[in-house]
Amino acid sequence: MISLTIDGKPVSVQEGSSVLDAARSAGIPIPTLCHHPKLSAFGGCRLCIVRIEGIPRPVTSCTTPAAEGMVVTTASPEITALRKTVLELILSDHPNDCMVCEGAGTCTLQEYAYAFGLRDNPYPGERRQYEACDANPFIERDMEKCIACGRCVKVCDEIQGVAAINFTYRGFKTKICPAFERELDCEFCGQCVQVCPTGALTGKQWARTARTLDVQKVRTVCGYCGVGCEVLLHVQNNRIIRVSAPDDGWNEGWLCVKGRFGYRFVDSPDRLTEPLIRKDGVLQPASWDEALQLVADKLTAIKTQHGPDTIGGLSSARCTTEENYLFQKLMRAAIGTNNVDHCARL
Amino acid sequence: MTETIIRVCMGPGGIAAGGADVLAAFQSGLADAQVSATIENRCTMHKVGCLGLCAKDVLVDIIRNGDKKTYELVTPDMAGRIITEHVIGGTPVAEWLVKDDYHAFHAKQVKVVLSDCGAVDPESIDSYIAAGGYAAVRAVLTSMTRKDVIDLIKNSGLRGRGGAGFPTGVKWENCSNVDADTKYIICNADEGDPGAFMDRAALEGNPHAVLEGMLIGAYAIGARIGYVYVRAEYPLAVERLNLAIRQAAEHGFLGENILGSGFGFTLRIKLGAGAFVCGEETALIASIEGERGMPRPKPPFPVYKGLWGKPTVINNVETLANVPYIIRNGADWFASYGTEKSKGTKVFSLTGKVRNTGLIEVPMGITLREIIHEIGGGIENGRRFKAVQTGGPSGGCIPASMIDLNVDYESLSKAGSIVGSGGMIVLDEDDCMVSVAKYFLQFTQAESCGKCVPCRVGTKRLLEIMERITNGNGQESDLDLLVKLGNDIRQTSLCGLGMTAPNPVLSTIKYFRDEYEAHIRDKKCPAKVCKNLLTFSVIAAACKGCGACLRACPAGAVSGEKKKLHTIDQTRCVKCGACFDACKFKAIAKD
Numbered sequence: 001m002i003s004l005t006i007d008g009k010p011v012s013v014q015e016g017s018s019v020l021d022a023a024r025s026a027g028i029p030i031p032t033l034c035h036h037p038k039l040s041a042f043g044g045c046r047l048c049i050v051r052i053e054g055i056p057r058p059v060t061s062c063t064t065p066a067a068e069g070m071v072v073t074t075a076s077p078e079i080t081a082l083r084k085t086v087l088e089l090i091l092s093d094h095p096n097d098c099m100v101c102e103g104a105g106t107c108t109l110q111e112y113a114y115a116f117g118l119r120d121n122p123y124p125g126e127r128r129q130y131e132a133c134d135a136n137p138f139i140e141r142d143m144e145k146c147i148a149c150g151r152c153v154k155v156c157d158e159i160q161g162v163a164a165i166n167f168t169y170r171g172f173k174t175k176i177c178p179a180f181e182r183e184l185d186c187e188f189c190g191q192c193v194q195v196c197p198t199g200a201l202t203g204k205q206w207a208r209t210a211r212t213l214d215v216q217k218v219r220t221v222c223g224y225c226g227v228g229c230e231v232l233l234h235v236q237n238n239r240i241i242r243v244s245a246p247d248d249g250w251n252e253g254w255l256c257v258k259g260r261f262g263y264r265f266v267d268s269p270d271r272l273t274e275p276l277i278r279k280d281g282v283l284q285p286a287s288w289d290e291a292l293q294l295v296a297d298k299l300t301a302i303k304t305q306h307g308p309d310t311i312g313g314l315s316s317a318r319c320t321t322e323e324n325y326l327f328q329k330l331m332r333a334a335i336g337t338n339n340v341d342h343c344a345r346l
Numbered sequence: 347m348t349e350t351i352i353r354v355c356m357g358p359g360g361i362a363a364g365g366a367d368v369l370a371a372f373q374s375g376l377a378d379a380q381v382s383a384t385i386e387n388r389c390t391m392h393k394v395g396c397l398g399l400c401a402k403d404v405l406v407d408i409i410r411n412g413d414k415k416t417y418e419l420v421t422p423d424m425a426g427r428i429i430t431e432h433v434i435g436g437t438p439v440a441e442w443l444v445k446d447d448y449h450a451f452h453a454k455q456v457k458v459v460l461s462d463c464g465a466v467d468p469e470s471i472d473s474y475i476a477a478g479g480y481a482a483v484r485a486v487l488t489s490m491t492r493k494d495v496i497d498l499i500k501n502s503g504l505r506g507r508g509g510a511g512f513p514t515g516v517k518w519e520n521c522s523n524v525d526a527d528t529k530y531i532i533c534n535a536d537e538g539d540p541g542a543f544m545d546r547a548a549l550e551g552n553p554h555a556v557l558e559g560m561l562i563g564a565y566a567i568g569a570r571i572g573y574v575y576v577r578a579e580y581p582l583a584v585e586r587l588n589l590a591i592r593q594a595a596e597h598g599f600l601g602e603n604i605l606g607s608g609f610g611f612t613l614r615i616k617l618g619a620g621a622f623v624c625g626e627e628t629a630l631i632a633s634i635e636g637e638r639g640m641p642r643p644k645p646p647f648p649v650y651k652g653l654w655g656k657p658t659v660i661n662n663v664e665t666l667a668n669v670p671y672i673i674r675n676g677a678d679w680f681a682s683y684g685t686e687k688s689k690g691t692k693v694f695s696l697t698g699k700v701r702n703t704g705l706i707e708v709p710m711g712i713t714l715r716e717i718i719h720e721i722g723g724g725i726e727n728g729r730r731f732k733a734v735q736t737g738g739p740s741g742g743c744i745p746a747s748m749i750d751l752n753v754d755y756e757s758l759s760k761a762g763s764i765v766g767s768g769g770m771i772v773l774d775e776d777d778c779m780v781s782v783a784k785y786f787l788q789f790t791q792a793e794s795c796g797k798c799v800p801c802r803v804g805t806k807r808l809l810e811i812m813e814r815i816t817n818g819n820g821q822e823s824d825l826d827l828l829v830k831l832g833n834d835i836r837q838t839s840l841c842g843l844g845m846t847a848p849n850p851v852l853s854t855i856k857y858f859r860d861e862y863e864a865h866i867r868d869k870k871c872p873a874k875v876c877k878n879l880l881t882f883s884v885i886a887a888a889c890k891g892c893g894a895c896l897r898a899c900p901a902g903a904v905s906g907e908k909k910k911l912h913t914i915d916q917t918r919c920v921k922c923g924a925c926f927d928a929c930k931f932k933a934i935a936k937d
Binding site: 041042043044045046049057058059060063064065081082085086089090092093122123125126147148150166167169170171172173174 | 621623645791795799800802840
């Protein structure tokens with residue numbers, strides 16, 4: 001363990017912790033925009049600067065390893081003034097259209113602007129302007145709202161292993177986008193959306209559905225596959241309007257494209273809600289007993305007439321391991337064939 | 347038997363002035379005269395590195411029986427007469443020889459790094475060895491421990507020549523003390539300051555000295571692999587480096603078991619793609635690793651965690667090129683030059699409004715006066731010296747009143763500027779300090795990597811305020827805003843680029859506040875540089891009505907009948923100055 005002093009308070013942390021980790025573990029808040037606890041430290045937004053005795057200039061607490069005997073000051077009029085300048089600079093190149101922004105209410109930048117009481121822009125000047133892009137149905141990128149914190153770049157590379165986007169251009173024109181500014185063509189897992197601290201990255205399906213305040217969050221398990229990721233359903237008027245993942249779930253806040261964006265089937269009018277049996281050429285509602293009996297009768301008839309190996313079973317990735325085990329048991333023991341497979345192999 | 351050596355400057359300045367054509371003219375001229383074929387005359391021809399005084403390029407040395415004469419401003423058509431009269435006839439062409447200012451240019455200089463530049467053939471390892479080259483590495487590998495080498499470099503007082511001035515021996519010692527299976531040494535040859543070509547001259551003029559320095563550094567820290575990170579815009583430097591590496595390997599100075607010492611070292615070249623920020627050591631490391639050249643926060647410092655997470659020493663070209671000479675001549679010899687804290691010599695590229703522009707090497711602690719008025723030959727056209735900009739875009743401007751300032755790390759930093767990598771731009775009364783600061787800010791702004799907010803957005807906002815001022819839209823509060831924002835950027839930026847980007851603005855505000863105030867309050871540019879603040883008008887008493895201004899004006903702003911007074915319509919004037927240049931009677935006023 002390493003012992004250091006932060007704002008006059010003795011703090012002990014594991015070796016390898018950053019000064020930011022140490023401060024937060026002691027309940028001392030430090031503002032950050034580019035830092036994400038599950039991604040590598042970046043040191044780009046400069047909001048988490050602190051003073052450390054013996055170092056002549058402020059340093060970013062997210063990138064500075066905590067060291068034995070360190071004496072850290074996280075808040076002082078000087079540090080607050082510097083953080084304020086940094087925020088003013090970010091906001092000077094931001095659309096500031098919170099009234100219509102999907103990020104409003106969950107936007108960290110908005111939160112800090114409020115906390116620091118920023119109303120005027122002392123640095124009026126050019127603002128980056130971009131054409132809307134991306135025909136994909138999942139991810140909306142409004143790059144004018146991007147603060148280039150790099151979280152999306154890192155999650156795509158470090159967590160997803162896709163590296164679909166990166167920093168391009170230099171200076172004020174720096175822009176995060178796919179190579180050669182092509183259309184986004186990735187897995188559309190939306191991890192970038194999850195970690196974006198502003199409204200730059202949002203889900204296309206979310207647009208103008210509800211404000212955060214009007215949303216009820218329901219924690220459940222994703223039904224798409226046997227992995228069983230924990231999800232947070234954002235529900236309004238008994239309709240799912242978006243899906244995120246809780247940071248403290250076992251899947252650590254990460255989801256795939258299906259879990260994050262494939263929720264519309266829940267409300268689909270085409271969705272099957274009861275068994276249907278085709279009678280006289282028309283699908284008609286039936287009871288579960290009736291439906292299962294029909295399947296059993298037909299399988300028995302085929303098995304008797306043509307032999308068990310004329311039957312094959314294909315199970316679903318949406319089933320759990322236990323369900324898949326039972327399914328192969330049914331095929332092998334009850335029907336008597338080894339013709340059993342699984343859609344995830346396709 | 348007459349022995350003649352002809353050396354044609356093929357340094358950056360020489361090539362730019364047409365050195366290749368001059369070389370070809372001498373070659374064909376000698377062939378035509380069959381000089382090298384005759385028994386009486388043996389003549390060899392070298393293309394050599396920078397001879398220094400670029401303003402007088404192409405410079406050609408003719409060494410006839412040990413007697414050296416230097417010709418200046420040589421063009422290909424002069425080769426014939428020099429061959430006939432001097433090489434064959436033995437009588438130098440007096441009117442083409444260098445004049446007094448050439449000797450004045452060299453009198454105050456002390457050459458260490460550049461001592462062999464212009465003397466050895468950069469494309470021949472034998473030429474370097476004949477001049478004492480690789481003796482240092484031989485001494486190091488056969489009779490010195492790693493600690494001996496580090497102590498010697500520490501005692502010499504050598505500090506990083508890339509700009510920061512960190513003691514080289516201490517850097518080597520720190521890295522040497524780290525216990526690791528793999529270590530690296532990198533030569534930073536990503537010279538990017540506008541107008542600077544010190545490293546280029548060293549690499550093109552004497553690449554083996556840089557290699558030898560790297561070998562010695564690698565031995566001292568325990569690295570077996572080295573990289574030269576050199577910008578692709580220096581094709582000749584890359585070519586000569588590649589050749590030097592090949593020759594060094596052939597002579598057993600690279601590879602396994604060098605000189606039977608058991609020490610092995612290999613060297614690779616990595617080409618930079620033209621990003622200024624890659625001169626910053628952590629961005630350079632990222633670039634070698636194949637990542638976008640973006641700086642990483644320090645600590646951890648590269649000596650502990652550098653290239654691919656391994657302990658890495660990064661030294662600048664000039665730093666490394668000093669090392670063999672220090673080993674050969676001793677720490678005391680090196681420390682005998684310079685000041686108490688800044689030892690040795692420093693190469694500067696002296697440019698701007700001085701008569702003798704070029705590459706100079708001077709002992710640390712020399713005064714600006716000596717550099718500008720003695721080496722540089724004073725200001726062109728008798729104008730008034732105003733300021734000198736040192737340290738490139740990260741540096742600052744030092745006013746004429748401080749001309750007796752010593753040029754060393756401490757003094758320049760105290761004056762609000764830096765030694766930097768060695769750019770030195772001399773400014774005269776015709777230079778607008780606000781514009782100069784704006785120019786450098788434009789450069790750093792465009793070259794910001796975009797990673798951190800203060801540099802990415804802050805320098806842009808600084809630049810916008812500067813543009814506003816030079817366009818005549820400056821506000822009284824802008825000066826305070828510039829100082830506040832500039833200081834905040836210095837405090838909060840991630841790397842050296844951002845930290846130093848406001849320096850040109852802050853130092854010019856410090857020393858030339860009145861010029862800023864003239865732009866803001868009076869909407870006037872005292873140096874008459876800022877276009878939008880100029881007014882062109884016709885001086886009635888001087889106007890002859892010749893119509894030259896009317897014809898020259900591209901905007902149709904001038905009117906007037908022949909032989910009558912002309913006038914300029916200020917609403918249509920685009921302030922291009924064409925009328926001013928066209929008028930033969932000085933009848934156009936520029937205010």
